[in-house]
Amino acid sequence: MASIDLTKLIQENVRSLKPYIVENISCEVKLHANENPFSPTKELLALFATSLQKIQLNRYPDADSKKLKLAIANRHLVKTDNLVIGNGSDEIILLLLQVFCKEGDTIIIPDPTFTMYSIISQSLGIKTKTIPLDHNWDFNANELLEAAEKSKSRLIFLSYPNNPTGNCFSETEVRQVIEEFSGIVVIDEAYYDFSKKSFINEIKNHNNLVVLRSLSKIGLAALRVGFGVADPFIIQEINKVRLPYNSNALSQNFAEHIINNFTTVQNQIDYILKERNRVITELKKIESIYVFPTDSNFFLFKTEKSASDLFYHLMYNGILVRNLSSHPKLKNCLRVTVGNKNENDRFLLAVKEFVAN
Numbered sequence: 191m192a193s194i195d196l197t198k199l200i201q202e203n204v205r206s207l208k209p210y211i212v213e214n215i216s217c218e219v220k221l222h223a224n225e226n227p228f229s230p231t232k233e234l235l236a237l238f239a240t241s242l243q244k245i246q247l248n249r250y251p252d253a254d255s256k257k258l259k260l261a262i263a264n265r266h267l268v269k270t271d272n273l274v275i276g277n278g279s280d281e282i283i284l285l286l287l288q289v290f291c292k293e294g295d296t297i298i299i300p301d302p303t304f305t306m307y308s309i310i311s312q313s314l315g316i317k318t319k320t321i322p323l324d325h326n327w328d329f330n331a332n333e334l335l336e337a338a339e340k341s342k343s344r345l346i347f348l349s350y351p352n353n354p355t356g357n358c359f360s361e362t363e364v365r366q367v368i369e370e371f372s373g374i375v376v377i378d379e380a381y382y383d384f385s386k387k388s389f390i391n392e393i394k395n396h397n398n399l400v401v402l403r404s405l406s407k408i409g410l411a412a413l414r415v416g417f418g419v420a421d422p423f424i425i426q427e428i429n430k431v432r433l434p435y436n437s438n439a440l441s442q443n444f445a446e447h448i449i450n451n452f453t454t455v456q457n458q459i460d461y462i463l464k465e466r467n468r469v470i471t472e473l474k475k476i477e478s479i480y481v482f483p484t485d486s487n488f489f490l491f492k493t494e495k496s497a498s499d500l501f502y503h504l505m506y507n508g509i510l511v512r513n514l515s516s517h518p519k520l521k522n523c524l525r526v527t528v529g530n531k532n533e534n535d536r537f538l539l540a541v542k543e544f545v546a547n
């Protein structure tokens with residue numbers, strides 16, 4: 191029986207990593223992961239069911255995701271050779287880091303932002319230089335570019351809108367970064383369907399730009415589908431490190447259906463945006479709460495009372511949100527995904543109960 195010291199075998203980069211905690215607390219109302227509260231519509235489920243009869247589960251999927259790429263290319267007016275499909279957009283973040291960085295390199299990200307940029311980087315031995323966001327959760331392009339030059343960075347990640355703050359950064363600052371940076375700028379538009387602001391049309395003008403999109407926020411989180419849009423040269427290099435069958439047959443097929451039948455999803459998005467405005471209007475009536483402006487299907491808010499106490503109060507009432515208060519810039523802040531009307535009402539009621547006591 192072998193009993194060796196396994197810790198000695200683990201790479202230092204990995205050993206020092208803290209695992210990404212996915213809250214697995216069973217709450218009836220899940221407002222913590224920025225998902226769509228609605229399942230796909232009946233029409234879409236019927237299409238999925240028909241496809242299920244035809245998909246050959248004993249065969250490998252199309253390694254090039256040709257049909258899905260074609261659907262995306264038609265919808266977003268890009269060419270298929272501008273596209274790479276990922277097992278979630280998280281995978282494309284990993285692929286970009288593999289293509290452009292080597293151990294010891296430094297990437298630039300704003301702070302606070304989506305944590306996977308730094309977690310994946312650290313696992314590859316890549317360092318992260320953070321640029322603190324200002325009180326509007328925005329950044330100064332010159333400052334960012336200076337930091338990038340100093341640390342000889344090749345990669346900048348901008349979440350647009352930014353998770354967890356919810357806002358899109360100033361368009362002029364982002365544009366300056368794309369135009370002046372002599373490395374790769376990744377604009378992560380995971381929440382595009384809610385913000386409607388995009389740099390995708392700039393791909394043809396800037397060969398250092400990569401735009402990421404996700405289907406996780408609009409109803410297919412379980413299937414893990416994301417895509418990247420970039421100059422064909424970048425796509426070719428990504429394809430060298432991408433595993434051959436990274437996107438499975440069901441994900442490719444169902445994603446194709448959702449993209450080709452987008453009006454059903456668009457109705458859900460419109461509903462979520464209306465609900466978002468209603469919930470925020472209600473929360474703003476509470477004096478001890480400050481809601482930050484958002485372009486996403488979630489929003490960040492700050493409480494005068496302890497956010498952790500509110501977090502547990504919500505959880506006690508069966509509502510799970512994201513507690514961000516351990517981040518130095520997000521003291522007493524919680525992030526909430528917009529749910530359906532009933533879920534949002536339960537959330538509002540529990541918050542009102544909390545502030546009244």
Ligand SMILES: Cc1ncc(COP(=O)(O)O)c(C=O)c1O
Pocket residue numbers: 223224277278279280281304349350352353378380403404405406411414415416
């Ligand atoms: C900004 C941002 N980018 C990427 C992702 C990952 O999305 P996916 O589910 O497509 O991997 C998320 C998920 O929360 C996100 O917030």
